[in-house]
Amino acid sequence: MRISALLFDLDGxxxxxxxxxxxxxxxxLDKLGxxxxxxxxxxxxxxxxxxxxxxxxxxxxxxxYKEQALKMFIEHxxxxxxxxxxxxxxxxxxLERACEMGFKLGVITNxxxxxxxxxxxxxxxxxxxxxxxxxxxxxxxxxxxAGALEAAEMMGVAPENVLYIGDSSVDMQTAENAGFTSCxxxxxxxxxxxxxxxxxxxxxxxxxxxxxTAGEI
Numbered sequence: 001m002r003i004s005a006l007l008f009d010l011d012g013x014x015x016x017x018x019x020x021x022x023x024x025x026x027x028x029l030d031k032l033g034x035x036x037x038x039x040x041x042x043x044x045x046x047x048x049x050x051x052x053x054x055x056x057x058x059x060x061x062x063x064x065y066k067e068q069a070l071k072m073f074i075e076h077x078x079x080x081x082x083x084x085x086x087x088x089x090x091x092x093x094x095l096e097r098a099c100e101m102g103f104k105l106g107v108i109t110n111x112x113x114x115x116x117x118x119x120x121x122x123x124x125x126x127x128x129x130x131x132x133x134x135x136x137x138x139x140x141x142x143x144x145x146a147g148a149l150e151a152a153e154m155m156g157v158a159p160e161n162v163l164y165i166g167d168s169s170v171d172m173q174t175a176e177n178a179g180f181t182s183c184x185x186x187x188x189x190x191x192x193x194x195x196x197x198x199x200x201x202x203x204x205x206x207x208x209x210x211x212x213t214a215g216e217i
Contacts, residue, residue, distance in 0.1 A: 009166030010109035012188030143173035169198035
């Protein structure tokens with residue numbers, strides 16, 4: 001099997017977004033008079049889309065505020081999504097090298113599709129991504145494989161030729177459901193234990209190891 005495409009998760013894999021996500025969620029909780037959470041806690045709230053993040057950060061007995069809180073979050077995050085967010089160290093050089101090596105590059109994320117496209121264009125203007133797929137009404141959130149398989153199809157590659165790179169069990173499950181080879185990263189929001197337990201085919205601790213892994217499969 002030869003890997004010809006690298007398909008990336010976004011938050012926790014390419015970009016460290018957790019501080020801005022946590023700040024916006026805590027802003028909402030503070031305005032509603034609910035307890036706040038630590039950034040570490042938010043690492044386990046994210047991963048399944050913003051509505052699920054809001055559900056998880058709200059008190060269990062205050063879920064009736066979910067719709068209001070979601071609207072407040074989206075409005076606040078739209079203005080503050082770039083305050084602290086940045087690519088992880090080594091990501092841009094790795095992506096540049098991947099382009100030089102001829103890999104097709106894609107992104108599949110549970111971020112809203114429009115926001116995902118804007119984020120990629122803002123933080124990686126020099127990188128040629130072949131396809132970016134965020135969440136909209138036409139597909140289900142990861143780990144449903146629909147968006148990931150659409151990305152592979154649009155990049156013109158078969159599932160067995162895709163290395164899917166992510167930082168969480170949601171990503172490893174997405175890869176398995178889509179028939180991709182999975183690669184877990186240790187610089188993101190979750191642990192080695194979670195990645196192992198969710199069936200990661202490979203685990204890397206630095207971005208340049210992604211290319212070495214892809215080249216050896």
